[in-house]
Amino acid sequence: MTTRRSFIRQMSVSALSLSVLPSIAWAFPDAPVLRVAIMGLGSYGTRVAEAMRACTRARLVGVISGTPTKVRVWQERYGIPAKNCYDYGNYDQIKNNRDIDAVYVITPNALHHDAVIRVAKAGKHVICEKPMAVNARQGQEMVDACKAAGVQLLVGYRMHFEPHTLEVIRMRKEGAFGPIRFFQGLSGFIIGDPTQWRLNPALSGGGAMMDIGIYSINGSRYMTGEEPVWVTAQETKTDPVKFIKGIDETIQFQLGFPSGAVASCLSTYNANNLDRFFLDGAQGFAELLPATGYGPIQGRTHLGELQAPIVTHQTVQMDEMAQILLEGKQPVVPVDGREAVKDLTIIDAIYKAARTGQRVDLQA
Incomplete structure (x- = not known):
């Protein structure tokens, strides 16, 4: 029978901490934290935001939405400052915001392509929900745009963790x-x-x-x-x-x-x-x-x-992705x-x- 010990060999400390040591963040006081803005404040964006409350390596710091009422609710719920709030018309300005490291794109599938390319051109790392695009041609264009901009592109493959x-x-x-x-x-x-x-x-x-x-x-x-x-x-x-x-x-x-x-x-x-x-x-x-x-x-x-x-998938995903983006950690199964x-x-x-x-x- 497979054992907990055999599993631990495959998991990072941050992932395991979510199930057995939720307050382990104190053990790594100097570890860098990935500062994330979520684009798309629907049901799954909310699920990710709630899961990130337990993250030790990733923090929700910004939002991008076309619905002002949602932005106000999220500001109050998650303590997001006004300077980190954008709409779909002005989020290119995120390039001037040093308090945001990455944008998690959680919009309808057909909107991923343009959003990822815009975020990349703004100089921010991108996490994109799956499917990353509506076809392989679009997907490759997104990969190429992120490479040209010198940023990383990850995809929300939560099962990989x-x-x-x-x-x-x-x-x-x-x-x-x-x-x-x-x-x-x-x-x-x-x-x-x-x-x-x-x-x-x-x-x-x-x-x-x-x-x-x-x-x-x-x-x-x-x-x-x-x-x-x-x-x-x-x-x-x-x-x-x-x-x-x-x-x-x-x-x-x-x-x-x-x-x-x-x-x-x-x-x-x-x-x-x-x-x-x-x-x-x-x-x-x-x-x-x-x-x-x-x-x-x-x-x-x-x-x-x-x-x-038993873990909260999105919490583990975001902590693991923080280590990939900030420290170059290589996951067991790729998420790029x-x-x-x-x-x-x-x-x-x-x-x-x-x-x-x-x-x-x-x-x-």
């Missing part, structure tokens, strides 16, 4: 499962309000695949430790009124890997209780159920239940823009395969 996930990756790397043969990723829920931005292709860039299917795409890569070389896909749409053109309801997709391992995945906005990863090897297996929700994540392997700390472009390339291929009915080969 999640303890159960990291324990499965550690076991796979150490050969506990033997050669990997199969991965299954199930990602879906029944979406509600038909007027929300996620069902507007001009804002979302797609449907369930962009929102929830990306978890199975990304998970297939870090669970198997390989990059896919081919894709096939099939789309089903039962409600074309709710899921208009450009918004996928349900897509089943398959991935093939260089070793011969295969993945079978489902992405949907029309079924609940779908949040499961299953990894099968010649000598063992791992299951995460739930696999990507906000928590708690649970898992088991052929050796028994996974014993790993290049990682995101790989996912976007696969999404592009899945949409093409679903549209044409043909297998799409990916460049090695």
Whole structure:
């Protein structure tokens, strides 16, 4: 059975502190703190802000929003000074603000591209929520813009820091499962309000695949430790009124890997209780159920239940990203823009395969 000791080998002190030593910040009084402004003050932006209250290496210091009433509420709730508040018309001026190190872009998907490039040109590091863009071409433009500006681009892959996930990756790397043969990723829920931005292709860039299917795409890569070389896909749409053109309801997709391992995945906005990863090897297996929700994540392997700390994902993510941006720490699984472009390339291929009915080969 996997143990807490084996997990600790993979986690940094800051991540572990959130579950066992929440006041450990006193032990590192001189450690630099990443000062973050959040762009987009919706439900997920609020979740990140609340999680950052427990951070030891990252601090919320600014906001960017097109809604003045939200800005005022956040100022009062989080003690944000007026000089660190911007709207969508003037946030280029952030370049003159020495009190902000990075901007976390948490806006609808189709707005990420322009926002990230503007922030980069203002000389600030960028954290962008996933999917980083609506296609691989846009994603690469964002990566190139950040490189040209001399700033770093990270993406909100919170699962890359999640303890159960990291324990499965550690076991796979150490050969506990033997050669990997199969991965299954199930990602879906029944979406509600038909007027929300996620069902507007001009804002979302797609449907369930962009929102929830990306978890199975990304998970297939870090669970198997390989990059896919081919894709096939099939789309089903039962409600074309709710899921208009450009918004996928349900897509089943398959991935093939260089070793011969295969993945079978489902992405949907029309079924609940779908949040499961299953990894099968010649000598063992791992299951995460739930696999990507906000928590708690649970898992088991052929050796028994996974014993790993329960953490607030966004707190760990922001503390870890602070160390990446400020100290050059290398995460177990990358969270940079290049990682995101790989996912976007696969999404592009899945949409093409679903549209044409043909297998799409990916460049090695």
